[in-house]
Amino acid sequence: MGAAAWYVSRTDRPAARAVRIVRKRRFDVRKGHVRQKLEALPGVTRTWIEWEAAEHGLAKTLVVEVAFDTDPNSSDCETGTLDDITQTAKDAQTTMIISRLKIVPHDR
Numbered sequence: 001m002g003a004a005a006w007y008v009s010r011t012d013r014p015a016a017r018a019v020r021i022v023r024k025r026r027f028d029v030r031k032g033h034v035r036q037k038l039e040a041l042p043g044v045t046r047t048w049i050e051w052e053a054a055e056h057g058l059a060k061t062l063v064v065e066v067a068f069d070t071d072p073n074s075s076d077c078e079t080g081t082l083d084d085i086t087q088t089a090k091d092a093q094t095t096m097i098i099s100r101l102k103i104v105p106h107d108r
Contacts, residue, residue, distance in 0.1 A: 034062070034092040041088065043067050043081040045106050052099075059099035062089060070105045 031039075035047040043066050050061040064085050069076040082103060089101050 032096055034089060034096065034098075037088050037092060038062075038064055038085060041081065041084055043078055044085065050102075054099070060097065061100040061102050062098045063102045063104060064089075065104050065106050067106050070103060 031047075038044055038047050045065045045067050047062065047064050050063055052059045052061060066078075066081065066085075068078050068081070070082070071077055072079065085103060086101065089098070
């Protein structure tokens with residue numbers, strides 16, 4: 001069936017008792033498109049938004065938690081994944097304005 005899942009739904013109206021095939025989207029409305037793309041990257045465990053007081057209102061920080069050490073001197077640091085996270089956040093087509101990107105290691 002490919003990447004998309006399919007399911008059958010029935011209409012509630014008596015005049016339209018036909019069975020419709022509806023494409024089920026794999027989009028979580030509680031998370032933005034950018035966060036979902038980031039969470040699909042290997043090594044990323046979760047994402048969230050933090051709000052900070054700024055000079056002219058509130059600023060949004062997109063926080064990305066990773067499953068490896070973020071110290072560049074560590075042998076566990078995955079610099080390729082860090083670059084992928086940064087590039088994905090930059091290239092995302094969205095209306096959400098992010099002031100900062102913060103990458104943090106998962107608590108071990």
